[in-house]
Amino acid sequence: MTDIIVIGGGVAGISAAARLSHLGHVTLIEAEAQTGYHSSGRSAALFEETYGKPTTRALNSASRPYHETANGGVLSARGLMLLGSADESEAFAHDLTDMGLDEISVAEARAIIPILSDHADRVGYHADAWDIDTERLMQNWLRELRGNGGTLMPGARVSAIGRDAAGWRVIIPLGDVTGQILVNAAGAWADGIAAMAGVRTLGLAPLRRSMARLAAPGGHDTRNWPMMFGPGEEWYAKPDAGALLVSPAEEDPSDPADVYPDDMTLAEGLARYQDYVTPEVTRPIATWAGLRTFAPDRQLVLGRAADAPDFIWCAGQGGYGFQTAPAASALIADVVAGRIPELGSDLAAGLSPARFG
Numbered sequence: 001m002t003d004i005i006v007i008g009g010g011v012a013g014i015s016a017a018a019r020l021s022h023l024g025h026v027t028l029i030e031a032e033a034q035t036g037y038h039s040s041g042r043s044a045a046l047f048e049e050t051y052g053k054p055t056t057r058a059l060n061s062a063s064r065p066y067h068e069t070a071n072g073g074v075l076s077a078r079g080l081m082l083l084g085s086a087d088e089s090e091a092f093a094h095d096l097t098d099m100g101l102d103e104i105s106v107a108e109a110r111a112i113i114p115i116l117s118d119h120a121d122r123v124g125y126h127a128d129a130w131d132i133d134t135e136r137l138m139q140n141w142l143r144e145l146r147g148n149g150g151t152l153m154p155g156a157r158v159s160a161i162g163r164d165a166a167g168w169r170v171i172i173p174l175g176d177v178t179g180q181i182l183v184n185a186a187g188a189w190a191d192g193i194a195a196m197a198g199v200r201t202l203g204l205a206p207l208r209r210s211m212a213r214l215a216a217p218g219g220h221d222t223r224n225w226p227m228m229f230g231p232g233e234e235w236y237a238k239p240d241a242g243a244l245l246v247s248p249a250e251e252d253p254s255d256p257a258d259v260y261p262d263d264m265t266l267a268e269g270l271a272r273y274q275d276y277v278t279p280e281v282t283r284p285i286a287t288w289a290g291l292r293t294f295a296p297d298r299q300l301v302l303g304r305a306a307d308a309p310d311f312i313w314c315a316g317q318g319g320y321g322f323q324t325a326p327a328a329s330a331l332i333a334d335v336v337a338g339r340i341p342e343l344g345s346d347l348a349a350g351l352s353p354a355r356f357g
């Protein structure tokens, strides 16, 4: 039986581990005491099929049936509204076309979100955007992993990786784990894992993005409001458990770390949101930040390392890790199994690390 080691207990590693547990014995190694502690615990949990580069959109579309149906489905209706103002008309027009939204009147928009200010002079909308129950999605995959005899090792930070004739030897505080296949799903740390394994790194860039949770503006019931996007993705706001999450949508370079929001960045983002709404922004109930880690071409990196075929990259999920996870993990399983990828060979080639030479 093949022994497969997956490093990283975020959505990328959890989904890959579940799929791979049908092919061999999987050990999923996570540095933190709990899974989903880093980026996967800090997302906006949105499924928007038209978000990202063409290869990402293809993964979104291929993931949709799984999100809709597997284990009863994890999507619930949200919708997406793009707001534009006279001084941002170019960015608005670009996003409207790029995301395939329908233009609606400001009056129609106010019937949906009554707090819009006069700053909003153009509005795009579509109902086809969804909340993902991210916790349930990850728990479903962890159950699948355990059901197939896989092992989850939390609190086990990998400190070194060696290799001999038998395969990989991964050093963790309690000893070592061996396997013939090593899957690198370490998020912002994925280049560091490659370096430990003596595999060529990709130049992954972890970019910080912050969030503030605000009390429901003006005491409104926000539950059925769509997600709001500022033009050029300069801010967004999303209903969350009776409150409103607002993000400055920044992309500030960071080292791989347990990141915190920058107060000034948050304040500037909240000011951009404030322009579009009438209730005064109140002191946030909570704030946090997470890392969105991108490859140089902002596409996911899924497949065998060019210089080490038994080292599998599952990285560069950027801002799309949840929405792409069903199809991305299925591709990882096809690659490890040596099957023709269900996603098609062209898409698999476009996502392969081989594109970096």
Ligand SMILES: Cc1cc2nc3c(=O)[nH]c(=O)nc-3n(C[C@H](O)[C@H](O)[C@H](O)COP(=O)(O)OP(=O)(O)OC[C@H]3O[C@@H](n4cnc5c(N)ncnc54)[C@H](O)[C@@H]3O)c2cc1C
Pocket: 007, 008, 009, 010, 011, 012, 013, 029, 030, 031, 032, 035, 036, 037, 038, 039, 040, 041, 042, 043, 044, 045, 046, 047, 156, 157, 158, 159, 185, 186, 187, 188, 189, 209, 210, 211, 247, 289, 290, 291, 292, 293, 315, 317, 318, 319, 320, 321, 322, 323, 324
């Ligand atoms: C603010 C924000 C909003 C977002 N919104 C969305 C959204 O709406 N929809 C969407 O699909 N995506 C969204 N994303 C992106 C999504 O959250 C990420 O793409 C996804 O979580 C990345 O998952 P991951 O498993 O690669 O990384 P992580 O969740 O960071 O997991 C990597 C894991 O590897 C572990 N690790 C690292 N080094 C080691 C080591 N040496 N030994 C053992 N373990 C190690 C880490 O501890 C970590 O738990 C958002 C992200 C942010 C920050």
